Amino acid sequence: MENLITYSLTVFMGFFAIMNPIANTPIFLGLVEGEDKKSKKKIAKTASITAFIIVVAFIIAGKYIFKLFGITIPSFKITGGILIFYVGFEMLMSKKSKVHNNANNSDDKSNLAISPLAIPILAGPGTIVTAMNFVTHTTYIHTGIVIAVFALMIFLTYLAFILSDLIVKKIGDNLIAVIGKLMGLILAIIGTGMLTEGIKLTFQ
Secondary structure (H helix, E strand, C coil), rough: HHHHHHHHHHHHHHHHHHHHHHHHHHHHHHHHHCCHHHHHHHHHHHHHHHHHHHHHHHHHHHHHHHHHHCCCHHHHHHHHHHHHHHHHHHHHHHCCCCCCCCCCCCCCCCCCCCHHHHHHCCCCHHHHHHHHHHHHCCCCHHHHHHHHHHHHHHHHHHCCCCCHHHHHHHCCCCHHHHHHHHHHHHHHHHHHHHHHHHHHHCCC
């Protein structure tokens, strides 16, 4: 039981670092600028549900995707580790990750809930890699925990989006930047761990 609790906390921290609802709040505000409260809530809801469906699909079908494309667990962990480290490094350097936050500047608001909010801001490559890494060589219980924790993270992200005006006003841009750097450090550590684990598996 204690191992499952530890695993749940690890999964939560991994998802929180890669998705970072607080740091994504200003991005959301910038994208929905000029929209009324009802529209903002609808956009946040659509983006959250879409991101949840996409990531859960990869969590459940990840093993089959590996078999289809001939992807091995070590190669996945090495590539995923490099990717996640890169995202974390960019966050530490105060850059918007090109991998994770590739938001477009389109004036068309009709599809922004799907792109760029759901993809790639919420369900980007970093999030998908993190999710799939947590369910490789695990039991159905662990897979269920990952899905449940991701659902919680999506809900927290939805709350952050609909309360975005209040969050930015209360916390301020400086503190949001500090939180982003801390999450970047955690991501870099997770990425390094995945990379070293992948290398170890390669030479076993």
